[in-house]
Amino acid sequence: xxxxxxxxxRERHRGMVTLRRDAIPPSTADQRLLDSxxxxxxxxxxxxxxxxILSEFVEGFDTLxxxxxxxxxxxxxxxxxxxxxxxxxxxxxxxxARAGYAVITGGGPGVMEAANKGVADAGGLSIGLGIELPFxxxxxxxxxxxxxxxxxxxxxxxxVKYAQAFVVLPGGFGTMDELFExxxxxxxxKVTRFPVxxxxxxxxxxxxxxxxxxxxxxxxxxxxxxxxxxxxxxxEAAVQHIRDAAExxxxxxxxxxx
Numbered sequence: 008x009x010x011x012x013x014x015x016x017r018e019r020h021r022g023m024v025t026l027r028r029d030a031i032p033p034s035t036a037d038q039r040l041l042d043s044x045x046x047x048x049x050x051x052x053x054x055x056x057x058x059x060i061l062s063e064f065v066e067g068f069d070t071l072x073x074x075x076x077x078x079x080x081x082x083x084x085x086x087x088x089x090x091x092x093x094x095x096x097x098x099x100x101x102x103x104a105r106a107g108y109a110v111i112t113g114g115g116p117g118v119m120e121a122a123n124k125g126v127a128d129a130g131g132l133s134i135g136l137g138i139e140l141p142f143x144x145x146x147x148x149x150x151x152x153x154x155x156x157x158x159x160x161x162x163x164x165x166x167v168k169y170a171q172a173f174v175v176l177p178g179g180f181g182t183m184d185e186l187f188e189x190x191x192x193x194x195x196x197k198v199t200r201f202p203v204x205x206x207x208x209x210x211x212x213x214x215x216x217x218x219x220x221x222x223x224x225x226x227x228x229x230x231x232x233x234x235x236x237x238x239x240x241x242x243e244a245a246v247q248h249i250r251d252a253a254e255x256x257x258x259x260x261x262x263x264x265x
Contacts, residue, residue: 118176173203
């Protein structure tokens with residue numbers, strides 16, 4: 008009689024290290040770094056943390072330096088394979104790959120998995136930038152190049168540095184954080200202007216209406232800031248918007264050098 012199949016043990020990835028079961032610590036590296044209750048550790052441990060942070064940047068830069076043009080895709084880790092946003096993410100990943108783009112995601116489940124799967128099925132290059140979290144397990148199976156980060160800010164730098172555009176599908180707090188970080192960097196000209204595409208009009212329209220009807224009249228943003236976001240349900244339109252932006256940027260560079 009065969010033995011019953013064992014369930015996969017609980018695990019957490021911490022840089023190059025995989026921890027399972029009771030070896031998993033109760034907190035993450037980010038939490039320990041930012042926790043003001045651990046002031047007594049600042050002089051004894053933060054210098055070593057600085058070296059670990061530096062190593063994450065070095066590893067990310069070295070691994071991703073030779074990527075072809077890429078697009079970062081964000082969305083919920085909680086989306087199920089039978090959901091509309093999962094199907095949209097898979098279609099988007101395939102379309103981006105066929106257009107010649109590598110696709111960068113957070114490497115997790117849900118929409119991230121869908122986009123990576125679409126890329127893999129289309130024969131493209133799929134990148135996953137994972138993060139140490141208490142409730143997410145490892146990189147999905149469709150990632151070709153994967154890096155696990157301890158620190159959110161190191162991971163976020165890689166999303167921005169190696170992307171020609173951001174595409175944001177329905178998601179929660181993490182997706183909102185990535186969306187507004189991208190828009191803020193473009194608005195403040197900390198990065199060369201590149202497109203930020205929102206996919207899922209039913210999901211995002213309320214947010215855009217609030218920006219238009221509350222933030223704009225109150226003077227918190229300007230009319231030009233609303234133009235930084237492109238809303239669509241059409242995958243081909245999203246990809247074309249990204250390609251058009253790249254062409255205009257190339258024309259501007261050529262014009263500036265003449």
